[in-house]
Amino acid sequence: MFSLRVHYFLALFAMVVLTACAQNDIRKEVISTMNAPAAIGPYSQAIRIGGMLFLSGQIPIDPKTNQLMATGTIEEQTKLVIDNLRAVLEANGMTLANVVSTQVFMKDLNEFTRMNAVYGSYFKEKPRHV
Numbered sequence: 001m002f003s004l005r006v007h008y009f010l011a012l013f014a015m016v017v018l019t020a021c022a023q024n025d026i027r028k029e030v031i032s033t034m035n036a037p038a039a040i041g042p043y044s045q046a047i048r049i050g051g052m053l054f055l056s057g058q059i060p061i062d063p064k065t066n067q068l069m070a071t072g073t074i075e076e077q078t079k080l081v082i083d084n085l086r087a088v089l090e091a092n093g094m095t096l097a098n099v100v101s102t103q104v105f106m107k108d109l110n111e112f113t114r115m116n117a118v119y120g121s122y123f124k125e126k127p128r129h130v
Helices: 074-091 109-122
Strands: 010-017 028-031 046-049 052-055 099-106
Touching: 052 074, 074 109, 099 109
Parallel strands: none
Antiparallel strands: 010 052, 010 099, 028 046, 046 052
16 A cells, blocks of 8 residues: 655546547446556546546556655656556547546645646646636
8 A cells, every 4th residue: 555654645637528529329438558557446547438538536656666656746746647647548549638627636735836837737728627
């Protein structure tokens, strides 16, 4: 399990709408990639339902080592989390430009400005997501 001594906790949740035409089929399809950390619980990296893709939250785990980046800076952790989310999106033929909404959960809000600077460097297109 992960150490509770992690200085920064960052989890981004992204809900993405597919740019393809809407489908009438609402079957659930699991989306996964080796380029992002494997799910460590009873969940998937992402689920596609009809024309929508729901990504699971991410914490800063290196997909190459499956180790938590417990000592990294908030900037390093933010970059790793968003890169992991991008890898899951790419496994479904999507990019960060397809993101409609995100949620960020932080342990230390004093780090928000530094996290937000990295976050903003990934989401530049307008209109911005919610």
